[in-house]
Amino acid sequence: MCGIVGAVAQRNVQGILLEGLKRLEYRGYDSAGLAVLDDRGVIQRQREVGKVAALEEAITNDPPKGHMGIAHTRWATHGKPSAQNAHPHMSGDRLAVVHNGIIENFETLRSELQGEGFEFASETDTEVVAHLIEREYRKAANLTEAFHRAVALVHGAYALAVMHADEPESLLVARQGSPLVIGVGIGEHFVASDQLALLPVTDRFIYLAEGDTALVRSDSVRITDRDGKSVERPINRFEHSADAVEKGQYRHFMLKEIHEQPDVIRATLEGRVTESRVLERALGTEASELLGDIRHVQIVACGTSFHAGMVARYWIEELAGISCSVEVASEFRYRKHVIQDGTLFLTISQSGETADTLAALRQARDAGFRAALAICNVPGSSLVRESDLVIMTHAGPEIGVASTKAFTTQLTALFMFTLALARHNGLPETREAELVAALHQIPHQMEQILGLNAQIEALSEAFVDKHHSLFLGRGSLYPIAMEGALKLKEISYIHAEAYPAGELKHGPLALVDSEMPVVTVAPSNDLLEKLKSNLQEVRARGGELFVFADDETAMTDSEGTHVMTIPHTDPILAPMLCTLPLQLLSYHVAVLKGTDVDQPRNLAKSVTVE
Ligand code: G6P
Numbered sequence: 001m002c003g004i005v006g007a008v009a010q011r012n013v014q015g016i017l018l019e020g021l022k023r024l025e026y027r028g029y030d031s032a033g034l035a036v037l038d039d040r041g042v043i044q045r046q047r048e049v050g051k052v053a054a055l056e057e058a059i060t061n062d063p064p065k066g067h068m069g070i071a072h073t074r075w076a077t078h079g080k081p082s083a084q085n086a087h088p089h090m091s092g093d094r095l096a097v098v099h100n101g102i103i104e105n106f107e108t109l110r111s112e113l114q115g116e117g118f119e120f121a122s123e124t125d126t127e128v129v130a131h132l133i134e135r136e137y138r139k140a141a142n143l144t145e146a147f148h149r150a151v152a153l154v155h156g157a158y159a160l161a162v163m164h165a166d167e168p169e170s171l172l173v174a175r176q177g178s179p180l181v182i183g184v185g186i187g188e189h190f191v192a193s194d195q196l197a198l199l200p201v202t203d204r205f206i207y208l209a210e211g212d213t214a215l216v217r218s219d220s221v222r223i224t225d226r227d228g229k230s231v232e233r234p235i236n237r238f239e240h241s242a243d244a245v246e247k248g249q250y251r252h253f254m255l256k257e258i259h260e261q262p263d264v265i266r267a268t269l270e271g272r273v274t275e276s277r278v279l280e281r282a283l284g285t286e287a288s289e290l291l292g293d294i295r296h297v298q299i300v301a302c303g304t305s306f307h308a309g310m311v312a313r314y315w316i317e318e319l320a321g322i323s324c325s326v327e328v329a330s331e332f333r334y335r336k337h338v339i340q341d342g343t344l345f346l347t348i349s350q351s352g353e354t355a356d357t358l359a360a361l362r363q364a365r366d367a368g369f370r371a372a373l374a375i376c377n378v379p380g381s382s383l384v385r386e387s388d389l390v391i392m393t394h395a396g397p398e399i400g401v402a403s404t405k406a407f408t409t410q411l412t413a414l415f416m417f418t419l420a421l422a423r424h425n426g427l428p429e430t431r432e433a434e435l436v437a438a439l440h441q442i443p444h445q446m447e448q449i450l451g452l453n454a455q456i457e458a459l460s461e462a463f464v465d466k467h468h469s470l471f472l473g474r475g476s477l478y479p480i481a482m483e484g485a486l487k488l489k490e491i492s493y494i495h496a497e498a499y500p501a502g503e504l505k506h507g508p509l510a511l512v513d514s515e516m517p518v519v520t521v522a523p524s525n526d527l528l529e530k531l532k533s534n535l536q537e538v539r540a541r542g543g544e545l546f547v548f549a550d551d552e553t554a555m556t557d558s559e560g561t562h563v564m565t566i567p568h569t570d571p572i573l574a575p576m577l578c579t580l581p582l583q584l585l586s587y588h589v590a591v592l593k594g595t596d597v598d599q600p601r602n603l604a605k606s607v608t609v610e
Contacts (some may be wrong), residue, residue, distance in 0.1 A: 001070060001074050001196070002027060002028045002073065002074050002087075002099070002100040002101075002193070003020075003021060003024025003025070003026075003027040003028060003072065003073040003100065003192070003193045003195045003197065003598045004024075004070070004071070004072055004098050004099075004100050004159055004161050004180065004191065004192060004218070005017050005020030005021055005024065005070070005071045005072075005190070005191070005192045005193075005197050005198075006069065006070040006071070006098070006161040006163075006171050006173070006189075006191040006192070007020075007068065007069055007171075007188065007189070007201075008067065008169065008170075008171045008188065008189055008190075008216060008217060009067055009068075009185070009187070009189075009190075009191045009218055010067060010074060010188060010218060010235075011067065011190030012065045012185055013036065013066065013067060013068065013069045014034070014036055014059075014063050014064055014065060014066070014069060014439075015540075016190065016200070016201055017034050017036070017056045017069050017070070017071035018052065018055070018056055018071070019197075019200055020072040020190075020192055020197035021052045021071050021072070021073045021098075021197070021437065022032070022052050022197060023194075023196050023197045023199070023245065023545075024073050024192065024193055024194060024196070024197045025051060025052055025073055025128045025599060026071075026400075026401055026598070026599065026604065026605035026606070027073065027075065027100075027193060027194070027401055027604050027606050027608075028073055028074050028075025028076075028078050028537040028571060029050075029051045029052070029073055029074075029075070029578045029599050029604075030049070030050070030075060030081035030083070031047065031050065031072055031073075031074045031081045031082070031083065031086035031520045032047070032048060032050075032051065032052045032054070032055040032071070032072065032073045033045065033046060033047030033048065033055065033068055033072055033073065033074075033086045033087050033088055033098075034046060034055065034059075034071035034072070034088070035068065035069060035071070035090070035098075035163070036064040036065065036066035036068070036069035037066045037067070037068045037163060037168055038064060038065060038066040038075075039065070039067075039166060039363040040064065041165050041168060042093075042165065043090070043093060043094065043096050043163075043165055044064035044066070044264065044462060045084045045090065045096065046058055046059050047086035047087070048083060048086070049081055049082060049086065049089070049090075051073075051599075052073055055245045055336065057411075057512035059248070059375075061286075062517075067162055067168070067193040067218070068168060068169070068171060068186070068534035069097065069159045069163070070088055070096060070097075070098045070162075070163055071088075072086070072087035072088060072098040072100075072169070074086055074087060075296045075604045077102055077123060077125070078102075078106070078123060078125045079122060079123030079124045079607055080123070084121060084122050084123075084409045085122045085123055085124050087099065087124075087126060088329075089121075089122060089124060089126045089127040089129075089130045089317075089547060090130055090490055091118070091127075091131045091133065091134035092134060093164070093165075093166055094165040094166060095130055095133060095134050095137070095162070095165070096130070096134070096162070096163055096164075096317040096547075097129050097130040097160060097161070097162045097165045097346045098126075098160070098161050098162075098185075099125075099126040099129060099159070099160050100158065100159045100178045100179075100180075100193055100608060101156060101157040101159060101177055101178035101608060102125060102156045102157055102158070102609050102610065103125040103126070103128060103129065103155070103156045103158060104156035105115070105154070105155045105156055105157045105452060106128045106156075108190060109128040109132060109153065109154070110127075110128050111271060113132065113135065113382065114166040116135065117131060118134075118135070122168060125156075126567070127135065128154075129150065129154060129158075129162075130162075130377070131145050132150040132153060132154070133147055133150040133162060133164075134146075135150075136149040136150045137164070137527065140317065142167070143164050143166070143167045143170055143585070144170070144172060144215050146200055146308075147162060147174070147213065148213060148224070148228070151174050151176075153214060155607065156177070157171070157176060157177025157178050157180055157355060157609065157610075158174065158175075158176050158177060159174070159175050159176075159178035159179060159180040159193060160173060160174045161173045161180075161191055169217050169218065170215055170216075170217060171189070171191065171215075171216040172213065172214070172215060172216070173191050173208070173213065173214050173216060174212070174213040174214075175193070175208040175209070175210065175212050176210060176211055176271075177210065177355065177358075178193070178353070178355075178607070178608045178609075179193055179194065179353045179382065179468065179606075179608065180187055180192070180193060180208050181193075181194070181195050181205045181207055181208065181382070182205065182206040182208065182214060182216060182221055182222070182233055183195065183198035183204070183205055184202055184204040184205065184206060185201055185202045185203060186216055187215045187219060187322060187449065188201075188218050189217065189218060189221060190202065191216060191297060192266055192478065193606075194606070195238055196245050196397055196528065199456070200236065202400055203237055203238040203379075204235050204236070204237055204238070205236050205237075205238060206221065206223075206233045206234070206235055206236070207233065207236065207380040207385075208223065208233065209225065209226075209228070209233065209385070210226065210382065211226025211318070212224065212225055212226070212233070221291060222409040223312070223609045233542060236380060239379075243299035243609065244396045244397050245397050245399060249516070250586070251402065251591075252591075252597045252598050253398075253399040253400040253598045254400035254402055254404060254491070254583075254587055254597050255587055256599055257399070257400050257404045257405045257596075258404045258450070258583050258584060258587065259407070259450055260395075260396070260405050261404070261405050261408050261443075261446050261450075261580065262443035262444065262446045262447045262450070263284050263410060263443070264393075264394055264395045264396060264405050264408075264409050265412050265442055265443045265446065266443050266557065267394035267396075268393050268394045268395070268412045268413060268527070269407045269412060269416070269439065269440070270394075272416055273439065273440070274436070275371075275433075275436070275440070276432070276433035276436050276437070277419075277423075277429070277432055277433065277436060278416045278420050278423075278432070278436065278510065279575060280420045283389070283391055283416065283417060283420055284389040284390065284391070284531045285418065286388070286389060286437050287389060288351065288560045289380040289432070290370075290371055290388075290389065290419055291421050291423075291424045292424045293342050293370060294342055294343075294344045294370065294421060294424075295322065295323075295340055295342030295343065296322065296323050296324070296325075296340045296342060296343040296344070297316055297322060297323075297324040297325075297342060297343070297346055297421075298324075298325055298327075298339075298343050298344070298345050298346065298364075299312060299324065299325070299327070299346045299347075299348065299379065300325040300326075300327055300328075300329045300345070300346070300347050300348075300357060300360045300361070300364075301326075301328070301329060301347060301348040301349060301354075301357055302328055302329050302330065302349070302354050302356055302357055302607065303354075303403065303408045303549055303607075304346040304350070304401075304402075304403035304406070304483060304488070305328075305349050305350060305354075305357075305406075305407075305410060305487065306326070306328050307479045307480075307482050307483040307486070307595055308375075308407055308410035308411055308414060308479075309346070309348050309414075310326050310350050310478075310479035310482070311328040311409075311411060311414070311439060311476050311479045311480070311575045312324070312326070312346075312348075312414040312415075312417075312418065313326050313571075314475060314476035315414065315415060315418040315476070316421065317420050318572065319418050319421075319422040319427055319435075319572070320418055320422035320424075320425045320427070321422075321425050322421065322425060325558040326486075328356075329347075329354065329356035329357040329359070329360040330356040330610070332360045332363075333356060333359045333360040333363055339367060339369060340370055340379035341370075343368050343369050343370055344369070344370055344371055344372075344373055345361070345364040345369040345371070345372045345373070346371075346372075346374075346375070346417075347360070347361050347372065347373075347374045347375070347376075347383055347387065348374075348375045348376075348410055348414070349374070349375075349376050349377075349381075349383050349399060350376070350377045350378070350395070350403055350406035350410075351376075351377070351381060351605070351606045352376040352377070352378040352381025352382055352384050352392075353380055353381055353382055353383070353535040353606055354376070354383075354606070354607050354608070354609050355607060355608050355609055355610050356502075356607075356610060357383065358382055358383060358386070359610070361383065361387065362376075362386070362388060365386075370387050371389060372387045372389070373385070373387060373388065373389040373390070373391070373417070374386075374387035374389070374390045374574075375390075375391050375393060375410055375413045375414060375417070375426075376390060376391075376393065377392070377394075377395050377398065377409065377410075378391060378407050382586070389486070391413045391416070391417060391512045392413075393406065393409035393410055393413050394409065395409040397524070398605075399489070399598065399605075400597070400598045400605075401491075401598060401599055401600055401603050401604065401605045402487055402490050402586070402597075402600065403492050404487075404583050406448075407483065407579065408579055408580075411575060411576050411579075412442075412576070415439060415573070415576075416433075416439075416489070419432055419435060419436070421548065434570065435570060435572065435573070436580065438569055438570040438573050439566060439573065440574050441569065442569065442573060442577065444567075445567040445569060445577055446576075446580055448566075448567050449566050449577060449581060450580065450584075451566060452566070452581065452584070455564060456564065456581055456584040456585055456588060457527065457584075457588040459546060459562060459564065460585055460588035460589045460592055461592065462517060462544065462546070462562075462608060463488075463492070463494060463517055463585075463589040463592075464589060464592045464593055466494060466515060466516070466517055466572045467494060467495060467515070468494070468495045468496075468497075468511065468515070468516050469488060469494055469495070469496045469497075469516065469518070469519060470496075470497055470498075470499065470500070470508060470511070470512070470516060470517075470518045470519070470521070470543075471484045471485040471488075471496060471497070471498040471499070471515045471518075471519045471520070471536075471582075472499055472500075472518060472520040472531075472534060472538075473498070473500065473501060473521055473529060474500060474501045474506065474527040475522060475525070475527050476533075476572070476574070476575050477521050477522075477523065477575060477578060478498070478500045478501075479501070479575065480521055480575045480578050480579055480582065481498040481500075481519075481521065482497065482498040482518065483500040483579060483580075483582065484496075484519060484521070484582030484583075484585070484586070485497055486498075486584070487582060487583055487586035487587075488582075488586040488589060490600050490603060491586055491587070491589075491595060491597050491600045492590040492593050492595055493593070493595060493600075493601070494577075494584060494589065494591040494593075499536075501520065501534035502530065502531070502534065504534050504537055504538070509538075511539060512538055512541040512542070512543040513541065513542050513543065514543070514544060516543055516544075517543075517544050517545075517546060518535075518538045518543045518544065518545050518546070519545075519546045519547075519582070519585070520535065520545065520547050520548070521547075521548045521549075521574075521581075522535075522545070522547050522548065522549040522550070522553055522555060523549070523550045523553070523568070523569075523571055523574035523577075523578060524549075524550050524552035524553045524568060524571070525571035525574065526571070529577055531572075532555075535547070535561070539560055539561065542560075542587060543559040544561075544562075545558050545560060545562065546560065546562050546564075546583040546585075547564070548564050548566055548578060548582070549563050549564070549565060550565065550567065550568040550569075550574070551565045551566070551567060551568050552568045564581060566578070566580075566581060
């Protein structure tokens with residue numbers, strides 16, 4: 001996590017750094033800082049606890065000016081959020097460093113450097129990098145050499161940007177396990193953890209590869225790969241319009257992103273499905289060959305993406321008749337696996353940079369899986385580059401920390417993948433055509449659900465003074481209950497737990513009373529009658545029910561039961577529609593509670609540390 005921005009230009013870069021930080025706040029926001037090399041050759045540094053706005057305010061009266069600078073917004077890992085621990089960190093007053101990631105051997109390096117007389121002013125792992133470069137600089141011909149030597153001594157996952165007052169034209173960067181892009185301007189260059197930070201100044205980007213370091217000057221970029229060889233990396237053009245990262249008419253990014261779902265689902269389907277079938281080649285040139293060979297699918301992901309994987313398990317087993325297991329990446333990566341022949345390793349990630357998911361993929365590479373498929377939203381991300389096959393979701397930039405449109409586009413991609421796989425495993429053409437027709441209806445049906453916004457807002461009032469809530473679902477709707485509970489807890493801070501409705505009587509029923517709202521999604525499917533009995537169990541204990549049922553269930557309001565009707569789809573696709581009311585519910589509860597919807601406390605959007 002943490003966000004890095006840097007710039008070296010002919011103009012004052014302070015405004016560019018600050019704007020970049022604001023756009024990176026989704027990565028972390030407990031403190032922020034910047035360092036600018038001024039025209040007298042002095043590094044001006046300012047650091048503040050809290051959000052970027054606090055930093056902006058602190059420099060309003062006397063903003064530092066200079067042609068080169070680095071900046072950082074932090075999500076604390078080593079050391080509490082404080083001005084002292086905020087980046088940039090310095091060695092003496094001539095070298096400044098910003099860092100994203102974790103330096104694993106920082107304790108050893110720290111004692112070594114302390115033994116050599118370096119004094120530490122923070123509790124962070126980053127500060128060792130500053131002193132290490134300074135130490136090497138004293139022995140090296142120039143900053144680049146010192147930087148390479150220092151980086152070779154550091155273990156862990158990091159993205160680094162460094163500047164030294166002695167070299168007013170050199171920004172040194174490194175990427176190992178944490179993202180970093182170089183923005184290419186005219187006579188100026190920029191660096192950032194995410195290209196979104198730099199969209200106001202450029203739309204051309206160079207993606208660094210793992211292990212790359214670069215010397216970035218206003219008029220040149222020199223990249224060195226992990227073996228020390230000089231390399232060229234291509235310049236890519238950013239394909240989304242700059243509007244994609246503005247809130248527009250919406251109060252929060254989350255609300256905007258919820259409303260974008262019909263369009264981004266259409267975009268994810270575009271060119272990949274006809275009226276009646278999935279175009280296999282659109283999933284990748286090797287897709288046909290690969291799909292015929294798959295005997296098992298192992299899905300690995302984190303957070304919301306994990307929930308998408310859980311839904312896909314129901315789809316893959318039901319439609320393709322292929323066994324599928326799903327696991328959170330942080331668990332998967334630390335245990336032994338029994339790998340069946342023909343196992344496809346499938347990762348799902350919005351950012352493509354989640355540390356645990358990437359580590360799991362790298363481990364799977366060595367473990368003998370048949371192939372690695374990634375479902376991802378960020379072109380050029382590590383996950384995309386390291387997988388054999390990729391299905392891009394076309395959700396566009398997602399800024400709200402709570403994932404919404406990324407999730408439903410992941411489901412879309414997973415469903416297309418499932419249909420292609422199922423075709424190789426005997427799914428009749430007519431059934432595929434039926435399902436594809438239903439899939440084409442989803443965006444429109446989502447628009448109908450978004451039309452319920454005001455009613456859902458009214459419902460949300462019942463949650464504002466509650467401390468706990470329960471989400472129930474059965475079958476493929478159980479992961480949707482999990483996703484609903486995750487949304488509510490992450491942005492409204494109300495404790496929310498999800499249970500498969502059939503498990504209710506094995507424990508959670510003991511918690512149910514009038515203070516515990518119970519939310520469920522109830523499409524008309526084979527499990528509806530079973531679910532209704534579970535809901536009776538809740539009512540019998542005085543629990544208040546909030547039911548999102550489809551219009552074929554004939555469920556209506558009754559004492560203590562609030563029913564909201566959503567459109568009916570083929571039961572297998574119900575997870576896609578049932579997600580939306582739960583997103584809107586948690587959004588409105590959070591707004592009523594006055595929490596920071598887009599940047600909830602303690603969280604970050606892109607978790608690039610373990
Ligand atoms: C963080 C985000 C979640 C996201 C998860 C996995 O926890 O706050 O919204 O679902 O990371 O991220 P990924 O980018 O791999 O989907």
